[in-house]
Amino acid sequence: MRHRKAAALALLSLLLVFVTACGVTADKKPGRAGEEPAQTDGKGSAREEKVTLRLLTWAGADESKELQEILDRLNAQSETYVIKQDSNPADYETRLITQLSGASGPDLFWVSAQRAAQLAAQGAMLDITDRLKASDHPAAKLDDYFEESLKPFTREGRIYGLPWIEQPVMLYVNLDLFSQAGLEPPTTDWDWDRFVEAAKKLTVDQNGRRLGEPGFDEKKIKQWGFTVNGWPPVQMFVWQNGGDVIAPDFSSSPIDTPEAMKAFDFYAELIRAPFTPSQSTIRDRGFDAMYRRQEVAMFMGGAADNLDYDVDFRSQAFPVPKGPSGIQATFADILGMGISVKTKHPDAAFQALLELTDAIHHWKIMPPRKSLAEAEPLKKLHPEKAHSLDAIIASMSFARPYRYFESYADWDNIFWNELMDPIVNGRAAPSDLIPKVKPELDAVLQRAK
Structure with a gap:
């Protein structure tokens, strides 16, 4: 019996030597938490753990x-x-x-x-x-x-x-409503004037009359040509008119230049126009939801939005209109x-x-x-x-994109709360606000230097 045990132990020792020589361990140690175990390169050398x-x-x-x-x-x-x-x-x-x-x-x-x-x-x-x-x-x-x-x-x-x-930012268009209004889809030469002209023709009251037609009732509109509520950003329109809201060298906020002022005025006109719904209507019905329900014919949204396919009508994205002098610009x-x-x-x-x-x-x-x-x-x-x-x-x-800097959030709080919010929700005139707001915006930029 002792001879049999000795033979068995000798055979086991021989097997262990053989297994170890082949690069296999009988007791595999786990890697550190969250890491893969060590790998071999096929020659017995361990690769670094992931x-x-x-x-x-x-x-x-x-x-x-x-x-x-x-x-x-x-x-x-x-x-x-x-x-x-x-x-x-x-x-x-x-x-x-x-x-x-x-x-x-x-x-x-x-x-x-x-x-x-x-x-x-x-x-x-x-x-x-x-x-x-x-x-x-x-x-x-x-x-x-x-x-x-x-x-x-x-x-x-x-x-x-x-x-x-x-x-x-793209211009999403309801092609069915365009067709009903006798309009062709937007082209690359669309500017602010052509955009507004189309928005008017796409605005319809409950009696089926279009904006500009005799008897049109502004108090009973069922379909608006466009919608705006602080989005799309006014910066787009300033850029399209050759202006800026933050100088390239971050030295000032040139919102009082003629180019910028014209763009702010145009934005304010969009807010007040009968071809855009009131802010209370937008809040009640939902911003992009109104486009999805065909209560709005044109909407500006991001390129990845599903507004051109996940809807019950023909919809397509087009470039946003150019500025009056032909400048193309959109927010990214x-x-x-x-x-x-x-x-x-x-x-x-x-x-x-x-x-x-x-x-x-x-x-x-x-x-x-x-x-x-x-x-x-x-x-x-x-x-x-x-x-x-x-x-x-x-x-x-x-x-x-916007011209971001470390203190941009401070700048943007002033820009929105003291300028854009009064324009959008208070229908204030940009010319009344800009002289007061500009020095505050400039001060943020000066402090950031």
Whole structure:
């Protein structure tokens, strides 16, 4: 019996030596929390473990699900990182600021253009300029981005993040109502005058009379030509008339120039016009909901909106009208992603930033890269918007964001509360307000220097 036990022990020892020589361990140790176990290269040498990167986003349930499919694919392909999604739209800005100020914040985070300018100035975002220059990844090629899309992420010539979407404001048109009014769809030579002319013809009272026809009843309108409630932003119209609200060098707010004043007056006229619903009507019935119910014939919304396909009528997006002198300009809502300066894995986070940014460019409308602004590939990705894509792509060339800076929120509070809100909700005259508001706006810019 002892000889049998000795033989068995000798055989077991031999097997253990053989197993160890093949690079297999009988007791596999788990990796650190949140990390993948060590991998081998097939020759018995262990590769470095993947690092876990936390991504903070404002994605809601449906968007988060789609994003997770992208992350699953990237995580499976990467030998460097695993991205863990932390998505919750509730109080996102507060959560972001709180977490970035702590020691255990996210590695990567979604960020609005306005917030990016603030966080870059405060030193909360990692400077990725040199890493971008050294990378040959398609998403790192800065000359491929539409120039305006990078501005919110640029400070003193340094880059602190990348945009993953740029949405120009578009003119959504109810083609059925246009046809009933005997109007052709908007053309590229539409200006303010032609836009207003169409809005009047598209305004109908309960008796079927159109604005300008005998007997038209302004008190019983059932269909308006256009709608405005502080959106679309007045800045668009100022730009279209050759003016500005913040000087390029951030030295002043030139809202009192003739170009700007004319645009503010035009905006105020839109608010007061019978072809736009009152603010109380908009609040009661819903802003874009009125367009969906065909109570409004034209609506200005973002390029990614579903107003051109998720409705019960023929709807299409067109470029917004030009200014009186032919200037094309529209507002661009830009969103992007940055890396926390406190990340413990800056190289892995940068690689993830590029790969995730590129993946979102192939998901969202509109990608802020010129090489991806092609109609045919986008039609395959977004067939529901195929009829609007040519106009959206064309609008990218003249879309621009606000001129953000660290204290932009302070500037914007004055701009809205003391200028735009009285114009929109109080029907005040811009000429009465601008001389009082301009010095306050200028003071914010001076303090920011």
